[in-house]
Structures are given as C-alpha cells and as structure tokens.
Amino acid sequence: MTKKSGRSGSQNIQGGWKVAFWFLLPSLIGFVVFFLYPSLRGLYLAFTDWNLLGNKGEFIGFDNFERMRDDSQLSNSLWVTLKYVVINIGSQTIISIGIAVMMDRLTKSQFVRSIMLLPWLMPNVVVALLWVWMLDKNLGVVNRMLDWIGIDPINFFTSTSWVIPTVAAVNTWKFMGYTALLIFAGLQTIPKSLYEAGAIDGATEFQMFRRITLPLLRPVLALVLVITIVGSMQVFDVINVATGGFNGQAGGPANASRVVYLYIYQTAVTFNEPGYAAAISLLLVAILMVVTFLQLKLLRAGESDLA
Amino acid sequence: MSVDKQKTQADASSAKTDASFGARVGRGVAWAILLAIMVVSVFPFLWAFRTAATTNPELLSGSVDLLPAEPTELNFKRVLGRANDAEILESSGRENAGQFDFLKALRNTIIIATAITVGQTLFSGMAAYAFARLEFKGREKLFLVYLSGLMIPPIFIFIPNLILMKDLAKWTESGWLNGSVLGWIPWEWLSFTEVQWLGTFKGIIMPFFFMTPFAVFFLRQFFLGINRSIEEAAFIDGAGHLRVFRSVVLPIAAPQMVTLAILTYVTSWNEYLWPLFVAGGNPDVQPLTTSLGTFLTQQPGTAPDWAAIMAATLLSALPVLALFAVFGRRLVDSIQFSGIK
Known part of the structure; x- marks a missing residue:
C-alpha cells in the first residue's frame, strides 16, 4: 500500500509515452493516414499534372500556378464567391444579432432556441431540395405568394442575377439560428448589472444595445465572424444540388454560381485535373488564412472592453 | 435586414x-x-x-x-x-416515375453514420484523455498539430484522399493483408479484403473512423473540466490508466461523449462531399445525401415528380428530426459551450 501510494499521486504525470502511446495510437493512425499525409501530398500534387485514370503524374514545377494567373474561370469563381460571402454573411450576421438580442431580452425558453436550430441540423441536400421546391418558378409557394401581391414569378435558381442572392438567403435561413446561439452565448458573458445601471440612467433598449451590447460583444462577434466567413467561403453542397438538378449544369446558369469550391471539385473530378485543383485549393487555403488573420487583427478579438 | x-x-x-x-x-x-x-x-x-x-x-x-x-x-x-x-x-401521374431506392440508401446511411460515430467517439475520446491527463514529451506540440487540421478546407485533403483510395486498392490487390499475421482479423466485416476502395463502405467510412481534429478538441475541453480527485482516488487504489479511463473517466464523461456522438452522427448523416468523391455513384453504398442529389439530377425539367422528391426529402430528414426531438436541449447546450470556449 505504501509503495503504491508513494507513486500513485503522480502516476498520471509519469508513465510518459509508454502509456500515452496506446491511448493515442488509433487517432494517430487516422491523423497520419487521412489528414497529415493527404495534406503533404496535396502540396506535392499542386506541382504535378496528376491523372486520375492512370493515378500517376509528372512533376511540372510551377506550371499550375502560372496557369491560375490567366484562368478566367478561376477569377470568375473567386468573384462569385466574394459576392456570395458578402450577401450571406451580411444578412446572416445582422439577423442573428437581432435574434440573439431578442432571445436574451425576451425569453429563456429552450424551446424557442431549439426551433431555430432545426434548419442547421438538416443535411445541406435536404435544405437545397426544400428550397428548390419552395422557390420553383411555376408551382413554388413563394412565387405563388409574390403573385398575390402582383410581382411576376422570379427564376430564383435559374437566372444569372438571382442565383447567388438566392443561395445566400437559403444558407442564411439554415445558419441564422446556429449563429444566433453562438452570439447568444456571448451575450451571457455581459454582466447584467450594466443593463440595470443603464435602465436607472434612463437609457432606452436601443441605446443600451449600441453602448453596452455591441462593444462588449466584439470579441465573441469576431470569433463568430471568423467561423462563419471561413465556412461561407467553402459553400458547395446547396449550389451543387440546387443548380445541378434536372440535368442542369452545376454552377450554372452560365457560370453564375460556380463558386471556387465547386470549381475545385469539378476541376479535380469532372475535368480529371487533380493537380491543378490542388493548386487552386492551396490558393483557397492562403486566402482563408489571410482573411482569418486580418479579421482577428482588425477586430482585436482577444481584447474585451470589459477590463 | x-x-x-x-x-x-x-x-x-x-x-x-x-x-x-x-x-x-x-x-x-x-x-x-x-x-x-x-x-x-x-x-x-x-x-x-x-x-x-x-x-x-x-x-x-x-x-x-x-x-x-x-x-x-x-x-x-x-x-x-x-x-x-x-x-x-x-x-x-405518369407511367414510369423516377426510381429512388430509399430503403437501400437509408440502410447505407445508417451503416456509415453508425460506424463513424462508434469509432470516432471512442478513439477521439482516448486521444482526448491522453491530451488532457497524461504527461508525455511533446504533448502540446502534438495537440497543436492535431488542431491545425481544423484550419484545412476539407476539399484540400479529399483530393489526395481520393488518390490514396486508388493506391490502397493497388496494395490491397497484392494480398499482403491476408498473407500476413493480420490475416486472422475478420476484415470482411469492413470489406477490407475487397480490392476496391472506391464505391465501398470502407472508402466512405475510414477517413472519419479514427478521429477528427474537432472531436479530439471538443472532448479534451470536456475532460479538462472534470474534477481529478475521483481519478486520483482510483489511482491510489491501484487502478491502471486503462482501468481508470474505462471505469472512472468514461462514466463521468458519458453525457459529453453522448453529445459528441450525436454531433458526429448528425455530421456523418449529412456528409455529402466525401461520398460524392468516393462512392462513385454505387447505389449499394451511396448514402441518402448523394442519392437524393442524383435523384434530383435525373428528374425531367418539366413537371418533375415533386410529390416523391418531397416525400423522400422528409423521410431522410426524419432520423435527424427524431434525434433533435430527444436531444435538442443537449445540442443547444453544447453549442453554447463550444461558443464560449
């Protein structure tokens, strides 16, 4: 007993790799084989003309990167992605802040919160199918309602000008409840005494929102924006299903919805150029890193005005 | 707005x-x-x-x-x-309505989501325990390397993984698995001895079976919040690490493991891009998501079969709805938890 208790107090500190190895082994296998190795190989692929049919390729130096410079499809896809991110993040963030503040001031009901989480849990494919039907030009319920108030039917998913705002709105519908919950969690960190003090001083709800809520929410908002913008730049599922339905060409009409993620997928699988696709995904990784870094810098995420 | x-x-x-x-x-x-x-x-x-x-x-x-x-x-x-x-x-309203084998796609999705959930929760839990409780050289560095996986867009590793699946088919073909000591393991269960990886369950399941960076991160956060005193008491009573993990940590962390399991189940249920890469349109292994996408693609542009599309859509959402009805509260809590951290 004495012998055991002598080392047991620190046993979880000893043991070292001999013990840790067995706990880590399965996850290490998965990480090395399916995350680390592919990442390094993706780097290498970007410098090859890999072919999926023979599953081999030659090292071609920087050819893929030079090709990216003059690729009008690529610049188009980056432009489409930018449009999508601006519309999606703009509407989603504003609506989510509204929902979070309303939930915070009105109700503690778990029911209200879970209802709004429902769309977030759904498969993207289901989301796409629901809205392709809701927004159908002839029979869709939304166009029927627009008809009542005298608006002509809109080709939501099949017109070049509407398709990106439509997908942005659909994903806003999907993610607003989830984003609102993240912001709501941030609101809980703001001391209630500040609002009580504000109320005593005769501040209105709107003044309190501007002077107390927004400034103190900034660190949480910065993190939420990083998460949602990074996610938004990787939009794929809804576009691939909604624009690829009925024998349509995913990314259409006329490339109007070919976001960069879709372009990478099609380059790799449809056009059988995984090397070039890997080079474009490297560009995407770089863009994501710069965006994340800039956002955290600009919004000074770590600091809170509470101090 | x-x-x-x-x-x-x-x-x-x-x-x-x-x-x-x-x-x-x-x-x-x-x-x-x-x-x-x-x-x-x-x-x-x-x-x-x-x-x-x-x-x-x-x-x-x-x-x-x-x-x-x-x-x-x-x-x-x-x-x-x-x-x-x-x-x-x-x-x-027509003679030959589009075919959609819902039950088969449902079976495939259940197999995929269940296998991924069991493996990922258990193995990520073990790794999270090591990162939260065990002291070993390079622990923080290794954890950071794991975490860096969170930053990589999935498509960047899916392309090399697709190529890896083709390589693995070549290696599997050589038969080393059956000829070696490993031959006694019943690989057939995961169709391991089948040469192909594309268009098989193992191809769809394996990349998510052992871990995801998110799962390890999520559970480590939970383990760090658990009071150590019960574990230490068990050590004093002479229990080893495996025993402590199984009999002390797992029961205490059960609610959190269940939360992660639900999130993993829903995520794998909803996964679309990787099956699109690797299932190769094989209806025997395709999950609901890609099957539904294909079903929509095959519909005629004029007068598609909306009634069946919506019936299939609702039925595929049903299991998620059921999970949501039972565990909705827990999911709301977990999002607030991960949001604050």
Whole structure:
C-alpha cells in the first residue's frame, strides 16, 4: 500500500509515452493516414499534372500556378464567391444579432432556441431540395405568394442575377439560428448589472444595445465572424444540388454560381485535373488564412472592453 | 435586414414616447418578429409535408392551401417501394416515375453514420484523455498539430484522399493483408479484403473512423473540466490508466461523449462531399445525401415528380428530426459551450 501510494499521486504525470502511446495510437493512425499525409501530398500534387485514370503524374514545377494567373474561370469563381460571402454573411450576421438580442431580452425558453436550430441540423441536400421546391418558378409557394401581391414569378435558381442572392438567403435561413446561439452565448458573458445601471440612467433598449451590447460583444462577434466567413467561403453542397438538378449544369446558369469550391471539385473530378485543383485549393487555403488573420487583427478579438 | 431595421425603429420610437408604454410596444413588436422567425424556420418542413401528402396531378393546380384537398400517403408508400402500379400511376401521374431506392440508401446511411460515430467517439475520446491527463514529451506540440487540421478546407485533403483510395486498392490487390499475421482479423466485416476502395463502405467510412481534429478538441475541453480527485482516488487504489479511463473517466464523461456522438452522427448523416468523391455513384453504398442529389439530377425539367422528391426529402430528414426531438436541449447546450470556449 505504501509503495503504491508513494507513486500513485503522480502516476498520471509519469508513465510518459509508454502509456500515452496506446491511448493515442488509433487517432494517430487516422491523423497520419487521412489528414497529415493527404495534406503533404496535396502540396506535392499542386506541382504535378496528376491523372486520375492512370493515378500517376509528372512533376511540372510551377506550371499550375502560372496557369491560375490567366484562368478566367478561376477569377470568375473567386468573384462569385466574394459576392456570395458578402450577401450571406451580411444578412446572416445582422439577423442573428437581432435574434440573439431578442432571445436574451425576451425569453429563456429552450424551446424557442431549439426551433431555430432545426434548419442547421438538416443535411445541406435536404435544405437545397426544400428550397428548390419552395422557390420553383411555376408551382413554388413563394412565387405563388409574390403573385398575390402582383410581382411576376422570379427564376430564383435559374437566372444569372438571382442565383447567388438566392443561395445566400437559403444558407442564411439554415445558419441564422446556429449563429444566433453562438452570439447568444456571448451575450451571457455581459454582466447584467450594466443593463440595470443603464435602465436607472434612463437609457432606452436601443441605446443600451449600441453602448453596452455591441462593444462588449466584439470579441465573441469576431470569433463568430471568423467561423462563419471561413465556412461561407467553402459553400458547395446547396449550389451543387440546387443548380445541378434536372440535368442542369452545376454552377450554372452560365457560370453564375460556380463558386471556387465547386470549381475545385469539378476541376479535380469532372475535368480529371487533380493537380491543378490542388493548386487552386492551396490558393483557397492562403486566402482563408489571410482573411482569418486580418479579421482577428482588425477586430482585436482577444481584447474585451470589459477590463 | 428589415428585421433589424424594424426592431431599431420600434426601439427608437420607444425612446420618444412614455417609457413604460413604449417598452411594452417594443417588446410586443420584438416578440412578433421572433415568432415570425420561428415560423420561417419550420415552414419549409410543413410545406414539404403538405406537398408529399398530395398527388402530382393535384399539385399542378398550384393550390397554396395549407392542407391538401385529398391527403394521400401514396407518395411515402411509393418512395418506400411499397406501392403497386396503379398507386404509382395515381400518385405520380405518369407511367414510369423516377426510381429512388430509399430503403437501400437509408440502410447505407445508417451503416456509415453508425460506424463513424462508434469509432470516432471512442478513439477521439482516448486521444482526448491522453491530451488532457497524461504527461508525455511533446504533448502540446502534438495537440497543436492535431488542431491545425481544423484550419484545412476539407476539399484540400479529399483530393489526395481520393488518390490514396486508388493506391490502397493497388496494395490491397497484392494480398499482403491476408498473407500476413493480420490475416486472422475478420476484415470482411469492413470489406477490407475487397480490392476496391472506391464505391465501398470502407472508402466512405475510414477517413472519419479514427478521429477528427474537432472531436479530439471538443472532448479534451470536456475532460479538462472534470474534477481529478475521483481519478486520483482510483489511482491510489491501484487502478491502471486503462482501468481508470474505462471505469472512472468514461462514466463521468458519458453525457459529453453522448453529445459528441450525436454531433458526429448528425455530421456523418449529412456528409455529402466525401461520398460524392468516393462512392462513385454505387447505389449499394451511396448514402441518402448523394442519392437524393442524383435523384434530383435525373428528374425531367418539366413537371418533375415533386410529390416523391418531397416525400423522400422528409423521410431522410426524419432520423435527424427524431434525434433533435430527444436531444435538442443537449445540442443547444453544447453549442453554447463550444461558443464560449
């Protein structure tokens, strides 16, 4: 007993790799084989003309990167992605802040919160199918309602000008409840005494929102924006299903919805150029890193005005 | 956007008028907006149900009544493969309606999501325990390397993984698995001895079976929050690490493991891109997500089979809805947890 208790107090500190190895082994296998190795190989692929049919390729130096410079499809896809991110993040963030503040001031009901989480849990494919039907030009319920108030039917998913705002709105519908919950969690960190003090001083709800809520929410908002913008730049599922339905060409009409993620997928699988696709995904990784870094810098995420 | 504007206008007006009356009006308006958002969140599901309970010929009338004139269960029967020819004709309004083997796709999804959930939760839990509790050289560095996986867009590793699957087929073909010591393991269960990886369950499952960076991160956060004193008591009683993990840590962390398991199950249920890469359109292994996508692609642009599409869509969402009904509260809590951390 004495012998055991002598080392047991620190046993979880000893043991070292001999013990840790067995706990880590399965996850290490998965990480090395399916995350680390592919990442390094993706780097290498970007410098090859890999072919999926023979599953081999030659090292071609920087050819893929030079090709990216003059690729009008690529610049188009980056432009489409930018449009999508601006519309999606703009509407989603504003609506989510509204929902979070309303939930915070009105109700503690778990029911209200879970209802709004429902769309977030759904498969993207289901989301796409629901809205392709809701927004159908002839029979869709939304166009029927627009008809009542005298608006002509809109080709939501099949017109070049509407398709990106439509997908942005659909994903806003999907993610607003989830984003609102993240912001709501941030609101809980703001001391209630500040609002009580504000109320005593005769501040209105709107003044309190501007002077107390927004400034103190900034660190949480910065993190939420990083998460949602990074996610938004990787939009794929809804576009691939909604624009690829009925024998349509995913990314259409006329490339109007070919976001960069879709372009990478099609380059790799449809056009059988995984090397070039890997080079474009490297560009995407770089863009994501710069965006994340800039956002955290600009919004000074770590600091809170509470101090 | 208009939502927020309305709210601010309501708030602004409350400033000018009598405070208590204005505040009450403001609260009323805010409640109305909140309820409207809740309705918008669920309405597409109700509308899908209404559509699925209508025959295609009736849908063509373009009625927007909330209830169909003649509710029918035929579309669900049709999607489940239980309708006879007359019923198919009646509900679809055509001779040869598109084929969608819902039950097979459902079976495939259940196999994939269950295998991924069991493996990922257990193995990520073990790794999280090591990172939270064990001391070993390079622990923080290794954890950071794991975490860096969170930053990589999935498509960047899916392309090399697709190529890896083709390589693995070559290696599997050489038969080293059966010829070696490893031959006694019943690989057939995961179709391991099958040469192909593309278009097989193992190809779809394996990349997520052992870990995801998110799962390890999520569980480590939970383990760090668990009081050590019970574990230390167990060590004093002479229990080893495996024993402590199994008999002390797992029971204490069970609610969190379950939360992660639910999130993993829903994520794998919803996964679309990787099966799109690797399932190769094989209906014997394709999950619901890619099957539904293919089903929509095959529909004619004029007069598609909306009633069946919505019936299939609702049925594929049903298990997630059920999980949500049972565990909704826990999911809400977990999001707030991961949001604060």
